[in-house]
Amino acid sequence: MTLTPARILLLGLMLCFLPKLHATEWSHALSYFGDTLYDASFTHFDYVNPNAPTGGMIVLPETGVFDSLNSFIRKGRPPQGLVYAREVLTNDRLMYLSQDEPSTQYGVLAEAVRLADDYSWVEFRLRPEARWHDGEPVLADDVLFTFEQIKEHGSPLLKQEFQQVTHAEITGDRQIRFHIENDDSPKTAQSVANLVIIPKHYWETRSFEETTLEPPLGSGPYRVIEVDPGRRITYERVKDYWGRDIPAMKGRYNFDIVRYEYFTSEYSENEALKAGVVDAKHENVSKRWAVEYDFPAAQQGLFRKNLIRTERPPSLTLGIIMNLRVPKLQDVRVREAIALSYNFGFSSRVLFYDFYERSDSVFVGTDLAQRGLPSEAELAILEPIRHQVPPRVFTEPYVPPPKEAYGIPRKNLLRATQLLKEAGYEVRDGDFVDSETGQPLTLDFITQGYAGIRSYMPVSETLRRIGVRATSRTVESAQYLNRLATYDFEITFSALPYALVPGQELVQFFGSKAAEQTHGLNRAGVQDPAVDYLIDKIVKAESRDALIAATRALDRVLLWNFYVIPRFYATGHRYAHWDKFGIPEVSPRFHSGVFDTWWYDEARAARIARAPGSGSRGN
Numbered sequence: 108m109t110l111t112p113a114r115i116l117l118l119g120l121m122l123c124f125l126p127k128l129h130a131t132e133w134s135h136a137l138s139y140f141g142d143t144l145y146d147a148s149f150t151h152f153d154y155v156n157p158n159a160p161t162g163g164m165i166v167l168p169e170t171g172v173f174d175s176l177n178s179f180i181r182k183g184r185p186p187q188g189l190v191y192a193r194e195v196l197t198n199d200r201l202m203y204l205s206q207d208e209p210s211t212q213y214g215v216l217a218e219a220v221r222l223a224d225d226y227s228w229v230e231f232r233l234r235p236e237a238r239w240h241d242g243e244p245v246l247a248d249d250v251l252f253t254f255e256q257i258k259e260h261g262s263p264l265l266k267q268e269f270q271q272v273t274h275a276e277i278t279g280d281r282q283i284r285f286h287i288e289n290d291d292s293p294k295t296a297q298s299v300a301n302l303v304i305i306p307k308h309y310w311e312t313r314s315f316e317e318t319t320l321e322p323p324l325g326s327g328p329y330r331v332i333e334v335d336p337g338r339r340i341t342y343e344r345v346k347d348y349w350g351r352d353i354p355a356m357k358g359r360y361n362f363d364i365v366r367y368e369y370f371t372s373e374y375s376e377n378e379a380l381k382a383g384v385v386d387a388k389h390e391n392v393s394k395r396w397a398v399e400y401d402f403p404a405a406q407q408g409l410f411r412k413n414l415i416r417t418e419r420p421p422s423l424t425l426g427i428i429m430n431l432r433v434p435k436l437q438d439v440r441v442r443e444a445i446a447l448s449y450n451f452g453f454s455s456r457v458l459f460y461d462f463y464e465r466s467d468s469v470f471v472g473t474d475l476a477q478r479g480l481p482s483e484a485e486l487a488i489l490e491p492i493r494h495q496v497p498p499r500v501f502t503e504p505y506v507p508p509p510k511e512a513y514g515i516p517r518k519n520l521l522r523a524t525q526l527l528k529e530a531g532y533e534v535r536d537g538d539f540v541d542s543e544t545g546q547p548l549t550l551d552f553i554t555q556g557y558a559g560i561r562s563y564m565p566v567s568e569t570l571r572r573i574g575v576r577a578t579s580r581t582v583e584s585a586q587y588l589n590r591l592a593t594y595d596f597e598i599t600f601s602a603l604p605y606a607l608v609p610g611q612e613l614v615q616f617f618g619s620k621a622a623e624q625t626h627g628l629n630r631a632g633v634q635d636p637a638v639d640y641l642i643d644k645i646v647k648a649e650s651r652d653a654l655i656a657a658t659r660a661l662d663r664v665l666l667w668n669f670y671v672i673p674r675f676y677a678t679g680h681r682y683a684h685w686d687k688f689g690i691p692e693v694s695p696r697f698h699s700g701v702f703d704t705w706w707y708d709e710a711r712a713a714r715i716a717r718a719p720g721s722g723s724r725g726n
Contacts, residue, residue: 133219133232137202137300139210139293139608145354154207154695155358155704161344163707164364165688168376168385170556171584172337172369175318179305181262181626183318184588186340187367188329191265194703195303196342196365197325201231201250202300203355206695209607212300213355216245216326222296226287229296233281238349239306239326247283251275252307254285260316263626267615271295291647294610326350328360341366358691361706373556380683381410387684387702393462394561396681404685409715411686416679419697426466427566427672428601431632432594435548439497440530442669444523445550445598447508448569449672450516458561459675466673467507468662473607475658477666479504484656485663488644495637497667505666507673520573527575539574551597552579555587559600562674592626601630601671607697609658613642617665631670638664687712 135147151157167187175183178191188196202212202220214220217231237245254275257265272295275285287295309324322331328348333341342365350356368385370376377395380388381402390396396412404410429436429445436442451465468476481489481501489500499505508519532539532548539548550570552563563579570577582590590596615621617638621629641661648654665671680699689708694700 131221131224133221135214135219137212137220137222137229137293137297138208139297143211144205144208145213149354151354151357152205152207152695154691154693154700156689156691156706157358159358159361159689159691159704159706160709161361161706162363163687163709163712164366165362165387165702165705165707166366166368166385167702168379168388169367169369170371170373170376173340174320174336176321176323176331176334177315177317177319179257179261179265179303180316180318182316184585186369188340188342188365189323191303195325195327196329196360197323197327197331198303198305199237199245199326199350200301200303204301205355206698206700209697210297212297215350215353215355216250216304217300220300222293226290226293226296228284228286229299230278230282230284231300233283234350234353235281236349237326239309240324240330240345241309243306243308245304245326246307247277247281249307250283250302250304251277252310253302253304256305256310256315257302263624264615264628267621267624267627268298268611269295271611272299290611291649292610294608294646298611328356329365333366337369339366339368359703362702363707365702383685386687387682389701390681390683393459396462396683397460400683404715404718407718409686409718411684413682413684414679415682415694415699415701417695417697417699426469426601426674427598428631429598429669429672430594430596430630431634431670433597436597438530439669440526442672444526444530445566445570446669446672447516447519447523447526448573449508449566449674450519450569451507451675453516454562454565455675458565463675463677465507466676467505468673469665469671470609470658470662471673471676475607475609475655475662477505477659477662481660481663482656484652485660488641488657488660489663492637492640495635496664499667500663505663515569515572520569524573527573534574537574538576547576548574550575550577552577553582553587553590553596553599554579555582555584562600591630594625594630594632599630608654610646613645613661617670618642633670635664635668635670638670685715687715 136143136145169187173184173186175185176189177183178185178189178195188194199215201215201217203215205211205213216233216237218234219232220229222229233245233247239245254269257269271287271290273286273288275283278284285299304326306324313319320334320336322334326349328345329342330345331340332343333339344360344363368379370379376388377399379385400410400412427449429442431437455461455463470476489496508516527539527548531542533542540546541548552567554560554563560579560581567577567579591599615628617629617633619634619639621627622632622634638661641657641664644657645654645661648657682699682701687708688711689706691700691704
C-alpha cells in the first residue's frame, strides 16, 4: 500500500482526533494516541498467516564482519539476528511494535501495561508462562537486572534512550514499574516497552560489559547453534518456545533454521544470491535491481524481484551529512555550496535508472514534511527564535536545487562559486583557496562499499570543476564505523530518523548534548539552540496538530541550515529472492514483513531443486 497524499491526510486527520493515552488501568496494549487497532481479544495480527507451516531454512547475506554476541554494549560488532535496534531472535521484548499502526505496542513478555496520567511511570505485568530456554521463568527481577545493567554498562545509544528513566522497582508478583521524569508524552514509556530482557541468573556469573562469542541464553523464538566469527551465524527455532501462540507472535518466525552468511563485498554477496548460496537479499542498489537479475533462473520463474510498498515513512538513507566539528564546514555558505553541487537529475539518469524520488524534507513522505510557507501554527512556534534561524525559513519553502539530467548545472555552480567567495575563498590558479592563508579548500567524502562511492563521485567531480579539491573514497568497514563513532570524518552518508510520531530520537540525532557524546548519532555535530527548542516542542506536543506544526518548523530549520542534504528515497522495499517461500496475502502497513511473516514452501522449493542448473539449495 503506497503512502499517497490522500492516505497521509486521512491518517493525519484520524490521529488528530485520537485521545492522548491516560491509562492508569491495566491494558493489553500501549499506544501513543490512545486507541488501538486490535482489542484485548485479538488472536493474531492481520498481516500474518496464523496457520503458516513451520520448517525449512532461510539463508540471508550480510556484508562485513561480526565479533561479539553481546549487542547491549559499545564494544564489538554483533551479528544480524542479535542487533538490538532490529531483530533480537534469541530474546523477547516486553512488548512488540505492531506494523499495522503508527505507534502501538502489544504484549510479549508483558501481558499487561499501565501508564500514569502524567506519564511519570509505566508498569508492566509479566506473563506467568514466559520461560527462558533453560526452563526457568522470566521474572520481574530479570527486567530490573536488564535495566540496571544497561544504565551502567550499556552502549551510549541505549543509555540515552533510557536517560529519562530514573529508576525501576518491583511492585508485586511479576510486576515492575519504571519511573520517568521530564517527559510529557508516552515516548519514554514506549522505549521501555521495547526493552529486550536478559536472564539475571545467566549474566550474574558473566561480565556484561565485555564482548563474548558464547551463545546467549534467551527466551525468544530462536537460539544460536553455530558461530563462525565474522563468517556466519546460525539460529535454530526453539520447538517448545513458550510464546509461539501469544497474539503478538502467532504466525511469525516460521523457519526452522535462520542463517546469516557474511561476505567481504556486496559483489560477492550478490553472486552468492544468484548461485543459490543465499536465499534472499534486500537490494539497495538500483543498478543491480535494474540489470543484474535477468539470469536463467529468473527467466524460468524460479527467482523473483519483489518490490514491497508500504506506508512507512522513508528514512533519509544516503542523506549527506557534513561534520560541523570541522572548522571549514561550520560556515553555512560552504555547506550550501556543497548542496548546490549535487545534481540529482544526472545521478538519477546515469546511476539510479530513475528508480528514486528526490527528497525535499527530513520527514519526506509524511504529513510532517515542510510544505509551502510556514503556517500560522508554525509561525507561532518559530517567532520566539526568529533571530536564531535563517531568514529564508520565513520567506521561502525549501526546494532542492534544479536538476539537470544532461550537461553541467551551470546556474547551481555559479551560485556555489559566489557562496564560496562570500565565505572567504578566492580562485588562484584554478583552485579555491583561503583568502588569508592561501590554503586550498579540500573536501573529503568517505563511505564504505562500491555503491556509496558511485553516489559520491558525481558530487566530488562537480566540486572539482569549480576549483574545490574534493576526494571520494571507500574505507574498510571496521575503520569506517570507528571513524563515524569518533567523528573522524568530513562528509559522509547517514541514515536519519523516520517516524510518524517523532520524539526523543531527534535528541539523539540533532540535540546539542548528543553532539558531545562519542559513539552517538549526532554525527553532523549540530549544536543549535533553535533546534533544541523545536525538538522540545515536538516531544511535548499534546495533539497531532501541535506535533505537525513543530516538526515542520524543525524541518525548515534543519534544511535551511544545510545540516543535512536530502538526496533521494526508494519507492518501496526491493527484495530479490528464490521463489521458495510462502508470503501472507496482506502486507503490514509499515513494514515489508520480511522475513518474520514468511514461511518455507516445500512444493516451491522442490520445484527449484528439480530445475536443471538452478543452483539453489533444495533444503
